[in-house]
Amino acid sequence: MPVHGEIWTVKELFVLPNEYIYWAIQIVMYPFMTGLVAGAFVLSSLYHVFGVKALKDIARFALVFSMSLLPVAMMPLQLHLMQPLRGIEVMMTPHFTSAIAAFGIVFMTYASIVASELWFVYREHFVTTARALSAKSDRSALDGMRLMLFRALTLGAYDVSEAALAKDHKAVTILAGIGIPVACFLHGYAGFIFGSVKANALWMTPLMPVIFIMSAIVSGIALCILVYITISVYRHRTAGGVSGGSRECSTAKEVLCVPGTMAAMDATRYLRIFMIFAITLELLDIIFRGYTAVKSWDILRQVIYGKDFYNIFIFQYGVGNLLPFILLMLPGLTVRRTVVAAVLVLFGVFMMRWNVVIGGQSFSLTFSGFMHYHMPVVPSDLETFREGLGGVMLVAVTPFVIFHFLNKVMPVFPAREGR
Amino acid sequence: MGFDVMDRREFIRSTAIFIAGASVPAAALEVMSAKELFAARPDIHWVFLVDTTKCVGCGFCVKACKLENGIPYDANVTRTWVERYVLTKDGKVRADTPKGARDGFITKQIDENAEGMKDIKDEDIDKAFFVPKLCNQCDNPPCVQVCPVGATYKTADGVVLVDRTWCIGCGYCIMGCPYGVRFFHPVEHVADKCTFCYHRITKGRKTACVEACPFGARDIGNIKDPNDPVAKVIMTQRVGVLKDEYGTKPQAFYIGLSKEVR
Secondary structure: OOOOOHHHEEEEEOOOOOOOOOOOHHHHHHHHHHHHHHHHHHHHHHHHOOOOHHHHHHHHHHHHHHHHHHHHHHHHHHHHOOOHHHOOHHHHOOOOOOOOOHHHHHHHHHHHHHHHHHHHHHHHHHHHHHHHHHHOOOOOHHHHHHHHHHHHHHOOOOOOOHHHHHHHHHHHHHHHHHHHHHHHHHHHHHHHHHHOOOOOOOOOOOHHHHHHHHHHHHHHHHHHHHHHHHHHHHHHHHOOOOOOOHHHHOOHHHHHOOOOHHHHHHHHHHHHHHHHHHHHHHHHHHHHHHHHOOOOHHHHHHHHHHHOHHHHHHHHHHHHHHHHHHHHHOOOOOHHHHHHHHHHHHHHHHHHHHHHHOHHHOEOOOOOEEEEEOOOOOOOOHHHHHOOHHHHHHHHHHHHHHHHHHHHHOOOOOOOOOO | OOOOOOOHHHHHHHHHHHHHHHHHHHHHOOOOOHHHHHOOOOOOOEEEEEEHHHOOOOOHHHHHHHHHHOOOOOOOOOOOEEEEEEEEOOOOEEEEOHHHHOOOOOOOOEEOEOOOEEOOOHHHEEEEEEEEEOOOOOOOOHHHHHOOOOOEEEOOOOOEEEOOOOOOOOOHHHHHOOOOOOEEOOOOOOEEOOOOOHHHHOOOOOOHHHHHOOOOOEEEEEOOOOOOHHHHHHHHOOOEOOOHHHOOOOOEEEEOOOOOOO
């Protein structure tokens, strides 16, 4: 009779009978997705709160994208639960000594802040759209439904005078301001879930929440840059802005003419800053562990410098941190280089989550055995789908699907001429 | 009119009957705290005593536990298990617990999982011994602390239990336990662990593993009873606990614990 975790765990040397990799790929995806949510929000707040003008174009996109990512932050947890139908009990009957119990409160607070901020940002758009639709004499059935939707979205507030819009703007600034600490809390608490597990020698460090927040911001900014550039260039091309193929696009000058890419390039500055913070903290953690060398260091050293060497030093630090950092620092930054760097940064942050979650379970509580994780690729039943590549793809694709629909109601990009 | 007008005497009589009748169910609904309900015996605090010097690694305790508590016999999880430690002259410590020692230790080879079976010559061995393990029913249980819905809880008489109807199966308690005693039940799909055979001890019986042990290596007792033989040993002899550095205050005590035991 298979036990949960047995199918993807290989034990080596002395491992206790009940030990398996219980927290598998979905728990890697959970902090990764939450991190993207928090990071995207922080990027949008850089404009809304700190008035970084260069980020104006990307800020609106980052906010809507953060909203699209938000429901997906819960998805990995839901897919991971052994009793998914009871998942709601975390919100309904929280047990407050548990770090996870805070999830409902933090998550809902954050969701309301993002939703309210979006409403204030897009209220003018809702009103003008609703008015335009109601003025239309030959409304189709679809238009009728859209009218109902937009009327509902205005919440009855049709005042779009100068003074009212100024108030909206002020509300956005305040909400974005409150949102930053809440976003950090949302993700810092994900770090706390791991950092507070005293039974796990690799996880237990008070630095964990801070490391998580920094890498979250890094990944959120990187994803926004990547998606924003991709969509901007795609829109520009389909609109006939750039005639040629990818060769012409590789030169900096031409693509920089594409509206939007400039803002994305400006965001790389903040990406670099937060990368420095993230890497510094992560290295501090490893150095501190090595220097203090408590009882667990023997096995941690074997994991960090041996079993997981490639995952940590080559993939995470090398390919995921150092290489993109160099790419971003070299003078004459091109759009293509930015895109490559953003992809690598995302990969690096994903590897960091992997190395924390899987790496933390790759050694036994006996400190004299190891466990190796083999992610299920081809599902053989529901469990190997949920906790395998299938589940991961589901989680990864969903935010883009949500964004597609959200973008129809809250357009991120200016409407094309001639429409 | 169809109905009689009630006079004062009739009214008082009916009222008295109504109040008397209503007060019976009200008395039945006496409010009790959960603690009172679950442990009407505040004079009990269950503890476990393992005498490692008596254990021969026969695995009868593991078998008995699996059968008693409905843990699928062939599933590679168990509420209790026995570890074998072999210390060789070259200073190495080797340990194993094949299938949790459900079938005992039937070969001298050490089961190193993916590394295969390791031969050790008798003349190379300095010392070797067995250590039975089970839930420590910690007084400061991290599993109870981290459960997001309160499905796992500590009874007033000291045993940590899991509510199978409430557990969401997140696995946080499994991660939080420094002793690796928790797992997902392969049939119930919720967290599972040793309960000190709560269904037995609350009826005055010993746990299944204690009854199955032919050598008296395991025993359960009440630390609050000065005449309890287990309590007497813990109070008067030198006993150790596992991993006390985690601050969990484990309630399973060990005689003859060696420093190699993890």
